[in-house]
Amino acid sequence: xxxxxxxxxxxxxxxxxxxxxxxxxxxxxxxxxxxxxxxxxxxxxxxxxxxxxxxxxxxxxxxxxxxxxxxxxxxxxxxxxxxxxxxxxxxxxxxxxxxxxxxxxxxxxxxxxxxxxxxxxxxxxxxxxxxxxxxxxxxxxxxxxxxxxxxxxxxxxxxxxx
Amino acid sequence: xxxxxxxxxxxxxxxxxxxxxxxxxxxxxxxxxxxxxxxxxxxxxxxxxxxxxxxxxxxxxxxxxxxxxxxxxxxxxxxxxxxxxxxxxxxxxxxxxxxxxxxxxxxx
Numbered sequence: 001x002x003x004x005x006x007x008x009x010x011x012x013x014x015x016x017x018x019x020x021x022x023x024x025x026x027x028x029x030x031x032x033x034x035x036x037x038x039x040x041x042x043x044x045x046x047x048x049x050x051x052x053x054x055x056x057x058x059x060x061x062x063x064x065x066x067x068x069x070x071x072x073x074x075x076x077x078x079x080x081x082x083x084x085x086x087x088x089x090x091x092x093x094x095x096x097x098x099x100x101x102x103x104x105x106x107x108x109x110x111x112x113x114x115x116x117x118x119x120x121x122x123x124x125x126x127x128x129x130x131x132x133x134x135x136x137x138x139x140x141x142x143x144x145x146x147x148x149x150x151x152x153x154x155x156x157x158x159x160x161x162x
Numbered sequence: 163x164x165x166x167x168x169x170x171x172x173x174x175x176x177x178x179x180x181x182x183x184x185x186x187x188x189x190x191x192x193x194x195x196x197x198x199x200x201x202x203x204x205x206x207x208x209x210x211x212x213x214x215x216x217x218x219x220x221x222x223x224x225x226x227x228x229x230x231x232x233x234x235x236x237x238x239x240x241x242x243x244x245x246x247x248x249x250x251x252x253x254x255x256x257x258x259x260x261x262x263x264x265x266x267x268x269x270x
Binding site: 026027028029030031032033036037038039041047049058060069070077081082134136150151152153154155156157158159160161162 | 163164165166167186188189191240242247249250251252253254255256257258259260261262263264268
């Protein structure tokens with residue numbers, strides 16, 4: 001009887017095991033559009049996203065999970081993706097700047113940016129979120145009035161693993 | 163798109179390797195993404211996948227495999243997904259986002 005009680009008590013002993021929860025944070029880049037850009041039409045021959053011209057600057061947010069893994073390459077437009085029929089040339093200008101950061105050190109991105117043609121390259125050396133805004137303007141040849149209609153241009157925001 | 167530095171695995175086809183990728187759509191206004199493969203000079207490299215343009219809902223994850231010939235692996239560097247923007251009816255700037263992983267691994 002004594003033995004059987006001892007065996008039963010062993011069987012009733014709860015099984016214990018340690019279960020590990022393992023997590024892994026890997027390099028990741030997420031791009032979001034915080035604000036869509038809108039062209040203002042301050043004079044008949046010009047379209048511009050600058051607020052002073054009645055436009056809205058597009059704002060793009062980059063989130064990177066691990067420091068020094070990606071570069072942000074942002075290209076401002078040099079052509080309309082859709083527009084009314086145009087018979088003259090357009091003079092395009094544009095630029096991209098850092099507008100907001102989640103980490104104070106990211107403000108150095110602006111000074112360290114590299115501009116190659118119409119592309120601005122930022123080295124994302126810190127983990128966190130960075131907001132960029134892109135200004136774009138197009139002036140129609142010889143100060144002609146732009147034909148009426150809808151004009152759309154595309155900003156290319158690229159996140160490239162180093 | 164993850165991983166940033168994908169592992170190249172053997173596939174069930176001889177002389178073809180496989181890369182397993184995952185895409186997360188964080189952009190509410192975007193529904194379709196295109197997969198592209200480039201060399202170091204951004205020239206296109208041939209590859210195969212189930213859908214070159216795939217539909218990914220907002221806040222949705224989608225996994226996909228990319229098949230590349232072993233002979234092209236010396237050249238293949240950037241595996242990218244590009245958002246497909248929709249036509250709008252207001253004068254605006256659209257944002258096309260492109261995220262690229264590196265097949266040649268993290269530089270030393």
